[in-house]
Amino acid sequence: MDLLKEAQSIPDVVHLEIGEPDLKPPPEVIERLNFAIENGLFNYTPALGMWELRERIAKHYWDYYRVDVSPDRIVVTTGTSGAFLVVYSILLEPSDSIALADPSYPCYKNFAGLLGINPVFINVDASTNYQITPEKLENLDIKAVHISSPANPTGTLYDEENLRNLCEYCRERGIYLISDEIYHGLVYEKKEKTVLEFWDKAIVVNGFSKFFCMPGFRLGWMVLPEELVRPAEVVIQNVFISAPTLSQYAALGAFDYEYLSQVRQTFKRRRDLLYEGVKDIFGIDAKPEGAFYLWADVSKYTQDSYQFAFRLLKQAKVALTPGVDFGKNNTHKFVRLAYTRKQEELRLAIERLKEYLL
Numbered sequence: 001m002d003l004l005k006e007a008q009s010i011p012d013v014v015h016l017e018i019g020e021p022d023l024k025p026p027p028e029v030i031e032r033l034n035f036a037i038e039n040g041l042f043n044y045t046p047a048l049g050m051w052e053l054r055e056r057i058a059k060h061y062w063d064y065y066r067v068d069v070s071p072d073r074i075v076v077t078t079g080t081s082g083a084f085l086v087v088y089s090i091l092l093e094p095s096d097s098i099a100l101a102d103p104s105y106p107c108y109k110n111f112a113g114l115l116g117i118n119p120v121f122i123n124v125d126a127s128t129n130y131q132i133t134p135e136k137l138e139n140l141d142i143k144a145v146h147i148s149s150p151a152n153p154t155g156t157l158y159d160e161e162n163l164r165n166l167c168e169y170c171r172e173r174g175i176y177l178i179s180d181e182i183y184h185g186l187v188y189e190k191k192e193k194t195v196l197e198f199w200d201k202a203i204v205v206n207g208f209s210k211f212f213c214m215p216g217f218r219l220g221w222m223v224l225p226e227e228l229v230r231p232a233e234v235v236i237q238n239v240f241i242s243a244p245t246l247s248q249y250a251a252l253g254a255f256d257y258e259y260l261s262q263v264r265q266t267f268k269r270r271r272d273l274l275y276e277g278v279k280d281i282f283g284i285d286a287k288p289e290g291a292f293y294l295w296a297d298v299s300k301y302t303q304d305s306y307q308f309a310f311r312l313l314k315q316a317k318v319a320l321t322p323g324v325d326f327g328k329n330n331t332h333k334f335v336r337l338a339y340t341r342k343q344e345e346l347r348l349a350i351e352r353l354k355e356y357l358l
């Protein structure tokens with residue numbers, strides 16, 4: 001955030017620090033939004049979300065993954081951020097432990113912190129393609145595991161076998177498995193699997209902020225086991241009342257797969273361009289399979305990614321996110337580059353980085 005503030009105050013910076021898409025949502029989203037505005041549809045919705053949207057999301061599970069999910073199990077939330085808060089609060093008591101990857105999306109631990117839940121960090125690195133595996137959970141006293149695939153900040157994808165094994169591990173031990181699937185859709189070579197394909201009691205959190213290009217609509221959803229729906233409803237009624245109504249109407253138009261495949265292709269081209277451009281400047285283990293991030297080892301230049309990011313910002317006019325934002329596990333040696341900018345901007349960033357670092 002300090003870096004973002006600084007980056008915004010310097011003209012002509014190339015912004016590779018921004019973790020949200022710069023593309024527009026499918027056109028029907030805007031049409032539906034306008035319809036809702038013109039017709040004055042400004043009331044709260046039910047706490048679990050508009051039934052029509054819950055049905056539409058359930059249909060998405062069938063159309064996209066061939067997984068049959070009842071709309072009764074879909075809960076619409078105020079972003080995935082709202083979903084994490086709700087799901088942590090219904091699953092865990094203060095001082096219960098939840099396993100989180102290090103590095104991982106920093107807000108998970110902050111949600112845990114708000115609720116007095118104890119985060120247990122699992123160091124992940126290139127040796128497991130940045131995945132938490134069952135072996136890494138052995139002997140831990142945890143009540144839940146929270147994974148993210150594809151992951152922020154590494155862009156890596158959990159493989160099918162590991163997902164299956166994690167499901168089995170958690171099922172056998174009565175551990176909750178929470179899977180953040182917000183970057184689903186932004187997977188470039190493989191077809192990603194939802195964890196629900198392996199275990200229907202796993203908890204999925206997803207949303208409209210990334211693939212659907214609707215970050216400011218503040219809309220997400222969860223797929224919950226039936227018995228957790230009512231507890232989630234009670235929390236939402238009390239904490240949020242409901243997710244934003246206009247956004248829910250708009251999201252009915254979000255599932256335009258033809259348009260969304262263009263979004264995917266755009267990000268794929270950007271990934272290829274940025275990866276090819278920086279792989280000889282930084283240490284990058286492998287081409288990331290999804291999301292819109294590259295996780296780059298900068299240890300040949302620095303042991304302090306925070307200072308390094310500021311130096312690059314001021315001297316090369318390229319804004320990156322220092323690895324230390326995402327944990328403590330060797331993160332001082334890494335930076336995250338987001339390819340949420342047009343190709344010409346990415347080319348300019350590559351040029352500037354080469355000129356400054358080589």
Ligand SMILES: Cc1ncc(COP(=O)(O)O)c(C=O)c1O
Pocket residue numbers: 019078079080081082105148151152180182207208209215218219220
């Ligand atoms: C892994 C991950 N999960 C969740 C979120 C939050 O998204 P939302 O806009 O749905 O609150 C982000 C945002 O960057 C993210 O990277």
